[in-house]
Amino acid sequence: MIENNQIRLNRLYMIIDALTIIAGYTAAYIIIFGRNAATAALPASIYITAMALIVPLYIILNEIFGLYTPKRIGGVGKEFEGILKANTIGFLIITLVLFLGSKNLYLYHFSRRLVLIFYINCIVFETVERNLIRFFFMKLRINGHNLKHILLVGYSRAAEGYIDRVTSNLQWGYKIMGILDNNKEKGYSYRNIAVIGGIDNLKGILDANNLDEIAITLGLEEYEHLEDIVKSCEKSGVHTKFIPDYQNIIPTIPYIEDLMGLPVINIRHVPLTRWHNAVIKRIVDIFAGITGLIIFSPLMIVIAVLIKLTSRGPVIFPQERVGLHNKPFKMYKFRSMAVQEKKKEAKAWTTPDDPRVTAVGRFIRKTSIDELPQFYNILIGNMSIVGPRPERPYYVEKFKEEIPHYMIKHQVRPGLTGWAQVNGFRGDTSIQKRIEHDLYYIENWTLGFDFKIMFLTIFKGFINKNAY
Template sequence: MIKDNQKTFNKFHGILDLIALFIAYSLSYVLRFIIFKPDKGFLPWSTMLHYFVYLLPAYCLIYYSCNLYTPKRSKGQKMELLNILKSNIIGTIYFILVLYIFKKDINVSRSFITIFFAINITIMFLYRRVLVKVLHSIRKHGFNLKHILIVGYSRTAEGYIDRIRANPQWGYHVLGILDDNKEEGEVYDRVKVLGDTSKLTELLAENDIDEIAITLSISEYAKLEDLVTACEKSGVHTLFIPDYNNIIPTRPYIEDLNGLPIINIRRVPLSNTFNKGIKRCIDIFGALVALLIFSIPMLLVTIAIKTTSKGPLIYSQVRIGLHNKEFKMFKFRSMETQTESAEKKAWTTSNDPRVTPIGKFIRKTSIDELPQLFNVLRGEMSLIGPRPERPYFVEKFKEEIPRYMIKHQVRPGLTGWAQVNGYRGDTSIRKRIDHDLYYIENWTLNLDIKILFLTFFKGFINKNAY
């Protein structure tokens, strides 16, 4: 069975890791003490080999504790690299500790440790990627497969099968589906319904099943406890794939209340006081710097607007912001003056006659948005965040688009993840909301910096602005 294959593979993998460790250590010695000969402090290979003996068992434990031997069927290379980095950082700390404990007249240079750190990470990552490619090729040809039985026909079951079909390199083979509401013999993408859930115990006893995937529809969760009990009695590894992924995010935030798990429907990092404080400080500093940088362009736009059309310089429009509160968002006026009732329900269209000649330019280049830096200083907006919408469209979209109102759990921004990915102006509202939700649930300072960087290169010129 696949469990035995995995154990054998892990042993083989562990041996390869130790060989890679020795190669990296040897190459580091050659580079440091043979090719780039030190003026003093030369160490013979026998001395360095003595230290390697202490590293060998420690690195075995470190690699294991850093999840480098978990199944890699569907694991991404980013997670693999992260685990390799983590294990080598811990290993380097241990190496330095060993040198400190056994120091006498011997001094191993920092350059050797740095070279070893870099080479070991590089060798480990490259050879593991080659190994993964080989395994993927083997699985595509029908070997080393993991046999899976699905219990419960639902949209989740279909999604699970779709992903398995799209990734044959994972090596998953679906034996069939058990379901109480489908006729035996029905087929979804070459996977047959084998019968109802009462057949589970019989199939577990007769078939060579590696894994059970429980994909009940949410209306059938009353059966879940009995099914899990039956699976655990057989000793087969069991997965539960919930049918509420459209309600709860992929990585929900779970709290423990004295042993009672609590799932937060939406994890919003910016609800944390520290995160909010850091972001607010950056917003204030960034807005002040931006006002200094763009002061001359703003002055020139002011003169251009005043000399080319009648009306106010700054145009304010009611938008919905943090916690669904209304605020007046500032812009340079780019259109002819019109009544509030006329403008609040209308999108700007291509060749819109209301747009002034200078307005076309400042809308295309997003210069009309610069007065919103004052909204940032007032605390109504942030530099980065979902773009705010008018009340009329908020009322409209919240009924049409699921989870639309979640965007109001954070301050709206001058630019955002949706905008740098091309969803500005007359583009898909659903796609825009999907990107806004991603930002809200995955916010980090690094993501803000990335969005700001991308805004400078592809966010200012808006091809969808009319």
């Protein structure tokens, strides 16, 4: 069974990790001392002893940060994050021991440079090792080996969504054996996955003991069977998971509270509603706002002069947008159009070859330079460096009636750039897709995610082919 394979695989991972850590440590020793090891302040035996203590410490840290959990679906980024965390904590522990034990002769003379090089080596070596292993198992699973055999109980939208994802990702190594359902005829199939019987057949299939997992994918109207199905699955000892038929309602990462033993699922998980996350993000925004205004001030002065020389009207164009908690605010941009009546401007999209756009305006809109004054919005707290782009009140009222979940974007500060923008959804593009990306950002926010979007903005976010 696959569970036994996973236990063996975890042991193998630990052995390979141990060898990788030893390799990283040995490489650091050679880099620091090379052929002149005899001139080192400490004998090689001391460094060997230290290595014997470091290896189990790092294996434990890898376990703590989830590096020995199944990774059929987990992404490369998540695994690298675990490697980075484990090695950083290990580096800090070693550094702390050396600092606190500096009165000890051996610890005092222990090479700090070796510790730093080992830290870098270990991250690089483990990342390469894990990716090679991942690639090896992906090839195995694509070729039909190391498969996890799964039975679906219930035909529903959840079942179709699960089948869609599994059949499109053979590297996960999931083999769906069939579906049990009371409402579909035996033989009915979806993407070559057939209904093989009714829910009453579950006990006989479980007794055959040839499954690794049961996925309960009942339709909403069949939830009355849920408790009996779970009891049968648990009695057989087969691992069971529940895929709800209301995934379009609950978030991908639900926030569950424990109310004295009663699980309470929050419909929307927003990490930035936690005060410490909000404070950290605000500190980054203040720094980004100040830095942006300083770095871009020469360019902003040039653009201001060009706007003033080429068209009548103010340099800065304040436009009302809807921000955090649905509160309106003035968002500042360089004026890129001829001055027009506010009533017309509030309801009009910009179109290709729009006569209202000035010559300078066309350039600054295409390159997103017109957005630079928003660093001031970021500094005063109306906006964030990263977040959903704010919209005008007229369109907020329009979209909230047409697009499900649209108003959720106002639970966080709007941003100068965002996940939707770096994925190409700017200007005249799908509002629905934009909101899907905004919701993903809101529910999966981390400081690292913000930095990733900032980095991608440099390469993808400035030139806007949909800006007219």
